[in-house]
Amino acid sequence: MKKMRKNVYLCCGYNTVSLGTGRPEFHPKKPRPGIEHYVQEAGRKVLAQIPSADLVDECVIGNFMAARFCRQGHLAGLMASIDPALLYKPSTRTEGACCSGGLALYTAIKSILAETADVVLTLGVEVQNSMKAIYGADVLAGAGWYAGDRKKGHAYFFPNQFSIRSGVCYEKYGYDKVRRGMAHWFANAITNARRCPTAQEHHNKVEDLVELGMTPPNPKVFCEHISVFDCSKVSDAGSGLITCSEEGLKKLGIPKEQAVLVEGVGQTEADLCAPPPDQTALTNMAKSVAAAYEMAGVGPQDLAFGEVHDCFSINGLLACEAMQLVKQGEAADFVAEGNVRHDGTIPLNTSGGLIGWGHPTGGTGVRQAVDMVLQLTGKAGTFQVEVKPERPHGLLINMGGNDITVTTLIARRAE
Amino acid sequence: MDLATSLENVTVLGAGGKMGSGIALLLAVEMAKRRLDPANRGRGYRLHLVDTSAEALDGIPGYLRAQARKIGEKTTVALRELYAEREDLVENGEIIQAFVDEVLDGVRLATDAAAAKDSKLVFEAIIENPEIKVKVYRDLKKICGEEAFFLTNTSSVPIRLIDEEAGLDGRIIGYHFYNPPPVQKLVELITTPATKPGLVALSEELGKVLRKKLIPANDIAGFIGNGHFMRDGLHAIAEVEKLAKDRPFTEAVYMMDKVSRDFLVRPMGIFQLIDYVGLDVFKAILSVMKPNVPDPSLHSELVDKLVAAGVKGGQYPSGAQKDGFLKYGKKGPEGVYDPEKGDYLAYDPAWCARLDETLGAPPASWQPWKKLARNKQAGELLATYFADLHALVTPGAKLAAAYLKRSKEIGEKLVADGVANTTEDVNGVLQNGFYHIYGPINDYVQA
Numbered sequence: 001m002k003k004m005r006k007n008v009y010l011c012c013g014y015n016t017v018s019l020g021t022g023r024p025e026f027h028p029k030k031p032r033p034g035i036e037h038y039v040q041e042a043g044r045k046v047l048a049q050i051p052s053a054d055l056v057d058e059c060v061i062g063n064f065m066a067a068r069f070c071r072q073g074h075l076a077g078l079m080a081s082i083d084p085a086l087l088y089k090p091s092t093r094t095e096g097a098c099c100s101g102g103l104a105l106y107t108a109i110k111s112i113l114a115e116t117a118d119v120v121l122t123l124g125v126e127v128q129n130s131m132k133a134i135y136g137a138d139v140l141a142g143a144g145w146y147a148g149d150r151k152k153g154h155a156y157f158f159p160n161q162f163s164i165r166s167g168v169c170y171e172k173y174g175y176d177k178v179r180r181g182m183a184h185w186f187a188n189a190i191t192n193a194r195r196c197p198t199a200q201e202h203h204n205k206v207e208d209l210v211e212l213g214m215t216p217p218n219p220k221v222f223c224e225h226i227s228v229f230d231c232s233k234v235s236d237a238g239s240g241l242i243t244c245s246e247e248g249l250k251k252l253g254i255p256k257e258q259a260v261l262v263e264g265v266g267q268t269e270a271d272l273c274a275p276p277p278d279q280t281a282l283t284n285m286a287k288s289v290a291a292a293y294e295m296a297g298v299g300p301q302d303l304a305f306g307e308v309h310d311c312f313s314i315n316g317l318l319a320c321e322a323m324q325l326v327k328q329g330e331a332a333d334f335v336a337e338g339n340v341r342h343d344g345t346i347p348l349n350t351s352g353g354l355i356g357w358g359h360p361t362g363g364t365g366v367r368q369a370v371d372m373v374l375q376l377t378g379k380a381g382t383f384q385v386e387v388k389p390e391r392p393h394g395l396l397i398n399m400g401g402n403d404i405t406v407t408t409l410i411a412r413r414a415e
Numbered sequence: 416m417d418l419a420t421s422l423e424n425v426t427v428l429g430a431g432g433k434m435g436s437g438i439a440l441l442l443a444v445e446m447a448k449r450r451l452d453p454a455n456r457g458r459g460y461r462l463h464l465v466d467t468s469a470e471a472l473d474g475i476p477g478y479l480r481a482q483a484r485k486i487g488e489k490t491t492v493a494l495r496e497l498y499a500e501r502e503d504l505v506e507n508g509e510i511i512q513a514f515v516d517e518v519l520d521g522v523r524l525a526t527d528a529a530a531a532k533d534s535k536l537v538f539e540a541i542i543e544n545p546e547i548k549v550k551v552y553r554d555l556k557k558i559c560g561e562e563a564f565f566l567t568n569t570s571s572v573p574i575r576l577i578d579e580e581a582g583l584d585g586r587i588i589g590y591h592f593y594n595p596p597p598v599q600k601l602v603e604l605i606t607t608p609a610t611k612p613g614l615v616a617l618s619e620e621l622g623k624v625l626r627k628k629l630i631p632a633n634d635i636a637g638f639i640g641n642g643h644f645m646r647d648g649l650h651a652i653a654e655v656e657k658l659a660k661d662r663p664f665t666e667a668v669y670m671m672d673k674v675s676r677d678f679l680v681r682p683m684g685i686f687q688l689i690d691y692v693g694l695d696v697f698k699a700i701l702s703v704m705k706p707n708v709p710d711p712s713l714h715s716e717l718v719d720k721l722v723a724a725g726v727k728g729g730q731y732p733s734g735a736q737k738d739g740f741l742k743y744g745k746k747g748p749e750g751v752y753d754p755e756k757g758d759y760l761a762y763d764p765a766w767c768a769r770l771d772e773t774l775g776a777p778p779a780s781w782q783p784w785k786k787l788a789r790n791k792q793a794g795e796l797l798a799t800y801f802a803d804l805h806a807l808v809t810p811g812a813k814l815a816a817a818y819l820k821r822s823k824e825i826g827e828k829l830v831a832d833g834v835a836n837t838t839e840d841v842n843g844v845l846q847n848g849f850y851h852i853y854g855p856i857n858d859y860v861q862a
Contacts, residue, residue: 134488138506151505155491221492 001113003295004262008112009249009414010105011259011377013241013370014045018200018358020129020235028129035063035070035127036078038238038363042123043082046240050119050252053085057117057248062094062104062124064362064400068139069130079121086121097143098311099400100124101239101365102407106267108243118248124366125238133234140361143401145273156223159231161402162312163223168279169314170225173329181332182313183213186229186355188341189310193352195342195383200233200358213313230313235358239367249414256414260376263393264296264410272404280329282315285322285399288406293324296393296410300324304387305347305375307368307396309406310354319397320348347385350375365398365407372396376413387413416535416562416613418620422446423460426531428551429541430464430524431471433730434568437596438538439464439475439522440482441625447483447517451497460521463530472524474732482597483518487511531558538590540568543699548572552581564614566590570641571703574634575607585609588618591638592627593848594692601848602627607634630843635834636707639844641700642834643855644688645713646825648697651675651685652715654814665751665760668740669770671814672748678777678804678815679822680784680797682850687748690728690739698722726752775809784852793852801859819860826855 016038019026026032033041039061047053059079067073076091094103101124108120128136134155141150141157154160169178187209193199206212215227222228244252249259266288277283293299300323308323310316317331325346326334334340340348351357351371354364372394374380376387387394392412399406425442429435439462446460466472487494491507494514504510523530528551531537537555541548548569555565565587567577574589581587589605602622606615622629632638637645651671658667672684689697698718705713721727721740728739736743742750742759750759780800787793801819804812826841835841842854853859 132488134491134511135508138508141506146505151502155495155507219492221489 001295004264005113007246008109008262009244009246009256009259010262010369010373010411011242011244011249011252011254012046012049013239013373014042014049015198015239015367015370016041016237017198018233018235018237018360020200020233020358022200022202022204022233024203026129032129032236033127035066035072035075035125036081038125038127038236039075039078039123040082042125042238042240043079043121046121046242047083050242050254053083055119055248055251056086056089056121057119058089058108058111059086059091059121060094060104060108060111060123060243061091062100062102062362062366064095064097064100064126065139065142066125066127066362068142069136070127075125079123082121090116095362096405097400098309098359098361098364099398099405099407100362101367101369102267102398102400102409103365103405105243105365105369105398105409106265106407109262109265112243112245112248115245118245118251120243121240122243122366123238123240124360124363126360126362127236128234128361129236136234143404148273154223158402159226159312160223162230162314163217163225165276165279165318166230166312166314167225169317172280173332178314178317178332179214181317181335182226182230183210184336184338185310185313185316185340186210186213188335189316189349189353189356191356192342192350192383193356196351196357197382199352199356200235201352201356226312226314232311232354232359235360237358237360237363237367239363239370241366241370241373258377259414260373260394260411261414262409262411263298264292264294264408266291266293266295266406266408268406270404272401276403280318282318282322282399282403284403285309285319285397285406285408288408289323289395289397292395292408292410298393298410300346302391302393303346303395304391305350305385305394307350307372307394308348308353309364309397309399310349311359311399313355315399316348316353316355323395323397342383342385350380350385351383365396368396368398369409372409372411376411416617418617418624419449419455419458421535421564421617422449423458424463424534425461425536425538426463426465426528426534428465428528428531428537428539429568430475431466431468432540434592434594434596435464435466435538435540436475436478437594438540438568438592440479440597442538443479443518443522444483444486445624446521447514448497450517450521453500461533462522463525463534464522465525465528465530467526469526472526475524476519476522479519479522480515483515484511487514528554529558531555531563534559534563536564536566538566538568543569543571543696543703545572545576545703548577549580552577552583552587556581556583564588564611564617566618568592570603571637571700573636573707574605575609576707578607578609585611586614588614589632589634589638590618591632591640593640599848600626600628601844602629603632603638603640603844603848604629605632605634605638628843628847630840630847632835632840632844633833635832636704637700637834639829639835639841640848641704642829643822643825643841643845644692644849645697645701645704647822648685648689649712649715650818650821650825652717654818656717663753664755665753666770668751669762669767670774670811672741673771673774674811674814675818677781677783678811679818680782680787680800680852682784682788684748686740688849690736690741690743691730693727693729694718694739695722695727695729720754721752724754724757774811774814775807777811778803778807787852788850797853797859805861816861822855823857823860830856
């Protein structure tokens with residue numbers, strides 16, 4: 001598909017709070033809401049923005065590992081618990097590790113394009129705080145190749161995949177330069193999260209964030225080349241929005257200026273059983289972004305902001321290169337110079353991203369889409385950035401595993 | 416016998432108690448790691464845990480299992496290396512569970528010391544009573560082989576007394592862990608002229624294996640830790656008795672606890688610490704020290720009275736603090752014992768504020784222990800703080816200055832009396848065993 005065959009819109013977004021360490025209401029030993037709560041809260045808050053739940057034709061829910069985190073499979077069946085009007089309607093669950101949300105968006109868009117639906121309730125959800133991090137690491141390792149790589153892998157399997165990438169980058173570009181870029185990425189994530197009330201790090205009060213980001217790695221308890229501050233959060237959260245056609249938008253009575261038009265989508269898949277072709281590049285992400293740029297007919301110079309998948313700070317840097325903001329090897333300086341800050345040349349992750357807002361793995365893609373809709377429609381409030389007429393496009397990149405499943409989506413405010 | 420062989424069969428007596436179970440955990444984990452090391456193939460490891468209380472023994476497997484799991488969860492990075500050859504163990508959860516099983520595997524429970532028959536090392540952490548200890552060691556001498564070494568966790572009983580009365584011929588050493596043993600880094604190592612050199616060498620090697628900081632103390636009842644702590648506590652009690660002439664006892668206790676915690680920048684107030692140790696234990700240690708140390712001040716009628724009234728402190732099996740001088744809630748002390756009423760007076764904010772005002776505020780350079788403990792410049796900051804403190808004339812500052820001075824005198828006396836070999840050893844015990852940021856023998860004291 002080179003071009004979108006009909007208009008597809010996103011609107012009526014909602015993010016729950018990202019619950020986990022950092023939130024004052026979070027206590028690891030006290031009972032917390034289950035996964036159905038997040039499905040229902042996100043779903044109901046979306047439905048509250050449309051005239052009637054009867055207008056929903058289909059449901060899609062993105063989730064990675066509820067079967068292990070919450071011992072709950074069969075998530076498509078949770079959608080009808082949001083509202084009785086959803087009973088007996090088509091419902092699909094998507095899974096692509098941390099890109100499960102991105103796949104939910106892609107699936108919803110395809111339903112619109114296939115004309116099987118005009119209005120799709122699109123959700124992403126994950127509840128991860130049901131176990132300690134060391135066991136959660138086992139669950140998340142499911143995004144890698146279990147039979148081939150898990151046994152020889154690290155206790156913190158996924159952090160270590162990106163620790164390896166970081167180490168190779170240190171060697172290639174210099175430790176101080178890359179580490180400084182990563183620390184500035186962390187600082188920007190927390191600074192932006194402080195602007196967003198639902199962010200997990202919203203209440204973070206650390207004064208010198210760059211210094212904290214420079215915390216040296218301790219391989220005895222964690223990974224060789226990264227510290228915990230280079231990592232995204234362990235989060236419980238749900239996000240939802242409406243994906244709809246032109247007809248759907250009319251049925252819902254949503255003014256176009258409150259919706260965004262999807263201009264380009266890139267969904268690409270790499271080989272789960274093969275190692276990354278280049279540890280210093282997100283090869284598959286670059287393909288996904290290129291496909292989305294081509295479909296949308298835009299380039300990095302046309303973007304007002306971006307929502308990128310910074311599961312680890314090094315991934316934030318490499319994403320800057322994959323989305324062609326800078327050439328390979330230049331991202332660390334680009335970030336350290338402040339280019340991705342709210343007042344920078346291209347604000348990235350304006351509500352904190354995965355490190356600041358939180359990373360409810362299978363829900364992240366939809367969370368990114370919700371924030372993109374808020375930014376493009378001018379409703380981001382305390383974390384709003386300026387969307388100039390000459391650069392009206394927003395971009396989101398959602399990644400699963402170690403650059404295995406990637407969804408890129410480009411949109412602008414509908415007219 | 417070398418340590419590697421000695422660790423193949425070990426017994427812990429008094430394993431149901433807090434110190435004994437902690438020592439048991441340290442040993443069980445060490446044995447599990449040795450069992451996993453391919454270099455030790457062919458060796459077997461047994462840890463006999465003995466306690467006369469069957470009820471206390473019942474709790475040991477659960478305790479070891481829970482603690483081994485926590486250790487496994489914290490050291491999974493290293494455990495994955497240890498289990499690298501086990502193809503069937505892939506996930507962290509599987510490896511941690513295997514480690515927990517490994518820790519429990521070599522443990523055998525018994526209510527009879529006869530279980531120590533084949534042990535090469537016997538740790539003893541039974542009640543702090545010289546007569547009972549001597550009796551137990553007499554039995555052990557008959558039960559164990561002649562090559563067995565004994566490590567007593569006593570914090571006060573002279574080693575020579577046990578050695579001579581039980582006829583152990585120098586096969587016993589003082590190996591005083593601090594509470595809780597798995598966490599606290601300090602072990603006081605108490606030798607006598609008769610202690611077998613092989614036992615000293617083995618004890619030092621074991622200290623390194625268990626990653627403990629060994630500080631030598633000489634064989635004078637109470638050693639360094641309790642030699643300081645008892646007198647430190649008695650100073651506070653004497654100050655309370657003085658203050659209580661002009662104000663209620665409850666107010667005096669509150670004030671001295673605050674002075675010793677906040678003004679002296681310690682992790683807890685002295686009465687909270689006595690409660691943590693237990694008033695009954697405090698009393699027992701004093702009664703062990705008194706006949707063995709030429710210091711008539713080693714006694715407290717107040718503590719005797721409180722213990723007789725059932726005010727004992729100590730901890731519940733869960734680790735929660737029992738009420739003693741102070742009453743405890745989830746967030747720490749929230750009341751103080753009133754001996755006249757036989758009940759606790761709950762802290763009232765206005766009551767506390769009035770007493771805080773009476774003491775006066777510490778100088779502006781004051782920082783809480785928690786903050787200073789993490790500060791690399793703590794030494795310089797404390798020098799400024801104590802200089803500022805000495806410039807104040809408030810009751811709180813005066814009590815603190817007198818306390819600081821007394822603490823230094825106690826420390827210096829421990830060196831002068833030959834309990835400690837050096838000033839550094841005294842300071843080392845207080846800093847490592849009591850989490851003080853500074854040692855009692857310091858330059859902060861002013862004349």
